[in-house]
Amino acid sequence: MEADLAEYLDEFTRRDWETLEPGAVTGPVRVAVVGLGWFAREWALPGIARSAYTEATVVTDIDENAVEAVAAGRDLTGVTPEEFRSGAVADAYDAVYVATPNATHLEYVEAAAAQGKAVLCEKPLEATLDRARRLVAACRDADVPLMVGYRMQTDPAARRLRDLVAAGVAGDVVHVHATMSQTMLGELDGDADQWRLDPELSGGCAAMDLGVYPLNTTRFALGADPVRVSGRTRSEHEAFAGVDEHATFRLEFPDDVDALCSVSQNAQHASRLEVTGTEARLILDPAFYEREDRGFAVVRDGTRVDVDFDQVHQIEEEFAYFGHQLLADEPFHPDGEHALADMRALDGVYESAEAGRPVALGDDTE
Known part of the structure; x- marks a missing residue:
């Protein structure tokens, strides 16, 4: 392999x-x-x-x-x-x-x-x-x-994952599982981050702040947008009153590909994305946090290959891409229209959580 x-x-x-x-x-x-x-x-x-x-x-x-x-x-x-x-x-x-x-x-x-x-x-x-x-x-x-x-879109680990999916190494993609969690009140820097607990400022907490990572990285890896979402949110502690402490959502992509995502602002640190196909599993673990090295593995027919690679500074890569594209007069891939698809999906997750039913996603215009 x-x-x-x-x-x-x-x-x-x-x-x-x-x-x-x-x-x-x-x-x-x-x-x-x-x-x-x-x-x-x-x-x-x-x-x-x-x-x-x-x-x-x-x-x-x-x-x-x-x-x-x-x-x-x-x-x-x-x-x-x-x-x-x-x-x-x-x-x-x-x-x-x-x-x-x-x-x-x-x-x-x-x-x-x-x-x-x-x-x-x-x-x-x-x-x-x-x-x-x-x-x-x-x-x-x-x-x-x-x-x-x-920033995941300019990280080599996510880009190589996308390459392997596009090359058919995983076979036909069947489903994606992703998780991202942290103990927000302990891991982040005190008062500077409490705006996330204000629904007017944040728009939500677990799904908005963390859920956007598995959502967007899955879209990037598959080269596709979800057509329907369903979600569930919950909060157990007083500090999270008014926002979602935990969120779980399902993204339905074309060709009957499902992505199941779970995020939490008050659970043990986790960061993983796994694409499962008919031929192989492609794994990023750790996946999403800028402050930890990414891991990349391919599992096929019971054999696992962990790729050893030089880690990059995620934010350096992001700004290098930003500056390069401006100087080269080239367009950006993660532009505003691309981001609106995420906003529509997140809006759908919250709508689904409130209504208790799946929500179909239309285009990203009014």
Whole structure:
């Protein structure tokens, strides 16, 4: 089996999207970072710095102390959100990375679009499907590029999984199982993350915050979109009153392929995606968290091959792709229209959980 897989897994970490020669890079793309929570500080800013195609130049946040500390520590220009939205230092950046609570993405993306800046917006796109549609429309109407932060799509492990599925190594895909869980209140950084417990800011908790990973990665791996969803959500502890502590959902894809996903904000840490076909199983475990190495395995006829590969910094890969595509004047794959399919599916999961029945998914327009 190892010999059969070699043609697909050689140069595992290759950047199959990279077309620019080193001498042809005219950048880097200057990025304004909007939102300075733990993820932006510990992962996004280092990822931007590690990428040869990007550099951070401006930061903003509603927390003035955070802006001052980050700007001084990294020699960046710090501005208030009002100054950012007004375009006061728009000449200092070419693109905007939005990493604020879900329900505030729209206002910052609208400001960036009005300034003619390319946008990388975190997922989920917004707190509601309607606001997500408005966000995508703002970029479309301003004719500015919009990429959505699906970091799994630029991770080599997910890209090689997609390659194997497309090559038929798994045979006909029968089903997908995925899980993602954490003890949110213990693993994340205290008060900075409690916006996830506010339904107005987050739009939901377990399904919105975690469920988007197995949902989108399954779509990416299969190259298909779900046509119907069903979901169940529940909360057991007072801290999660008003949002979903745990969520389980089923995605029905064309050709009778089902994906069964379970996510939790209050369960032991887990991160796994398994694609089962008529010929083989393809496994990512660990799969989704940026702070742990990914694992990749193929199981066929009782034989398991674990692929040993050099790990990459997920966020460096994401920003390298973002900057490269802008400099090469090439489109993004995880764009706004792609993200709207996730928002429609998540909306369907919550609708199904409330109504107690499956929900058919239409197109992603009003």
